Structure formats: structure tokens, C-alpha cells
Amino acid sequence: MAKFITTVRYIVKDGCVEELVRKHNDLDADGVALSQQLIQTSDNSFCWIGVFASEEAIATVRPKLIAQLDTFRHLLEEISPELGVTDPASGPVVWEV
Numbered sequence: 001m002a003k004f005i006t007t008v009r010y011i012v013k014d015g016c017v018e019e020l021v022r023k024h025n026d027l028d029a030d031g032v033a034l035s036q037q038l039i040q041t042s043d044n045s046f047c048w049i050g051v052f053a054s055e056e057a058i059a060t061v062r063p064k065l066i067a068q069l070d071t072f073r074h075l076l077e078e079i080s081p082e083l084g085v086t087d088p089a090s091g092p093v094v095w096e097v
Contacts, residue, residue, distance in 0.1 A: 002092055003034070004055045008048045008069075009041075009079070009087040016075040017044065023072040024048075032061050044077075055092070 012020050017040075024038050033050040040046055050065075052058040058065075069086070076085035 002054060003096070004052045004058055004090065004092050006050045006052065006058055006088065006090040009089075010046055010048075010085055011077040011079060012044045012046060012075055013077050014044065020046070020072055020075050023075070027068050027071075028064075032064060033058075051093075055090075058090070 021038070029036060033052050035051045037049045038046055039049065050058070052061075073085060078085055079087050
């Protein structure tokens with residue numbers, strides 16, 4: 001089975017890291033992805049990773065993912081005028097061990 005991964009990088013406003021993690025703990029993760037991880041890449045920088053069965057699977061839950069992002073969007077800093085507060089990247093898994 002081919003998998004599809006989506007990542008979303010964001011920068012959290014100073015003093016809001018604990019609230020961001022709490023918001024993620026409160027999210028309804030049922031049926032969203034095969035797995036989800038939130039990694040902290042520096043003091044205020046995070047990357048959410050979602051592993052999906054297929055590109056179609058993420059397309060189906062995309063509205064729910066956007067609604068979840070909207071619950072903590074106010075905690076995020078603008079990355080750039082072009083990107084806004086998120087820097088997403090997605091694609092099929094081409095190698096896995």
C-alpha cells in the first residue's frame with residue numbers, strides 16, 4: 001500500500017508553546033491519519049507530520065485538518081507574507097525502512 005505524508009511547519013509565538021501542545025492533545029485524532037507526530041525543531045519552531053494511506057485519504061480529511069489548525073492559528077507567527085503562518089509540504093512515500 002502506497003503512503004502519503006504531509007508536513008506542516010510553523011513558528012509559535014513567544015510564551016505559547018505549552019498552549020500549542022495542549023491544543024494538539026485536545027484534537028480529535030480519530031480517523032484523521034494512520035499516524036501523527038508533532039516535533040519541536042527549535043524553541044518555537046514545530047513540524048506536524050501526518051502519515052496517510054493515500055493522497056485521496058488526506059483530501060478527504062483536509063477540511064477537518066484545516067478546522068483543527070484554526071483552533072490554534074492565533075498562536076502562530078507569520079513565517080513570511082507569501083506563506084502566512086504555515087509552511088506545508090506533501091508527497092508520496094518513495095522509500096521506507
